Amino acid sequence: MPHTEGQPIVVFENVTKDYPGGVNALHDVSFRVFSGEFISLVGSSGAGKSTLLKLIYAEEIPTAGTIYFKGRPIKDINRKHLPFFRRNIGTIFQDYKLLPQKTAFENIAYALEVDGRSAKEIREEVGELLEIVGLGGKGEKFPRELSGGEQQRVAIARALIHHPQIICADEPTGNLDPVSTKEITDLLLEINSYGTTVIVATHKKEVVDQLGKRVISLIDGRLRHDEAKGKYNIKL
């Protein structure tokens, strides 16, 4: 059974998501995420993992059901307030989604600039984060000048800049070699150890099995397993 203590940070209540053209991405999914949890979201391609994460950071809206963030239905958030809401959630992607025309430093700083923070604050915080993710001295490099693992570290630093309560990582190691995969997984675990909730969508069996944390399995848009200390149990 999954962890059930304290106040849930995210609640999915009978959530269904259909895309135009009759594609049913999620069907009647319900689960709770508690503060400080590390969750592996597993499933084969097209199982609905990315959709589930997009629903959390309000990139998509559910067709039916309700999603609560810290007790408040996400659908009640005014469109204008979405940018502020998203600052509570750090997002990491398989393709890093870095701004190609900006340096590593600028990519991370951008998230603070939009918040109207002072240049001094930005310099200090970004410098500190670059050190934490192991990229001290590479701040002036453009994404094209960094390796995949390094780019993902920049993305993680950017996701952390607002001290988010939750990190949604969509296949963060999907494009990485085993060494970089291990490094990024360790970094996410370290972030989680400081109290940040982490949800990682992945289809890498070795990563999930090695973590030994809560596993939510999706098959064809339906929640099939939810285990507190789970293993990768999707058969291809």
Add this chain to the structure above:
Amino acid sequence: MQRTLKLWRTFKEGMTNFRRNGWLSLATIIILSLSLFIISLAGLITVGTRLIVSNLENRISITVSFNPDVNEGRILEIKQYLERAREIASIEYVSRDQALDVFLENNGSDPIIRQAIDEIGENPLLASLVIHAKQQSDYQKISTFLEASPYRTDINRINFEKNRKIFERLKHIGATTRKFGLAVGGAFGLIAILITFNTIRITIYSHRQEFEIMRLVGASNLYVRMPYIFEGILYGIFAGVTAVILVALSAYGLSGYTEGAFPQGNIFQVFTAYLPTIAVSTICLGIFLGVISSFIAIHRYLKA
């Protein structure tokens, strides 16, 4: 305070994007410059044609000739009477002697004419008033007015009928060039605007994934949009200045062919006389096109 800081940041970002996207910025500026060049040149040609027509119009007058028995005092009285009319810009009195002097100056070298005048024995020409109206359409009114005036018996003839054809032809040329100028300028302008819009749309399209990223890290739509608006302003300024230089070069190139056609001299002198208007309107149009194209192009990617 925070708003100013954010505005400054988006402005700085617009500048940085403009610099870092060097080739794309250059290509956009070239396209926008050509569009503005076509529009400005069409404008200059339309204005130039109007100036030519109005220049010709100013050279037109009607001449009222008086019977030989009407003395100078009477004619000057009629002149004074006419000067009260609002439609009249100027009246020049030409005495019989002056008329003969001018005639001989123009035709005196012809021995047949010289002989004919000698045979007549007296000055065959009539004294006249040369009238310039303020507007071309007023000539008909002036002619009618004279024909109904108490002085009509003193008048030998009014050469309005002879000039009427020229007036009408001029009027027709003026109206046609205006229509043609507007149609051609409008068509080219529209094509130019569409090309510019598409170029900027392609530029924005190449950034479309970045908008998603920016929004995901918490940027508001306005914050995402502003740098591109500033970039649009920069495109407009650079393209506007380039277009004005191109128009100047074209006008300079055409100056030899247009010598004396305008009250100002040639087309380059017309350009110089209207330079502030041309420069300001071209640059403003460039900025407007740059901003509006960016705004519309980016709008479709910013639906939350």
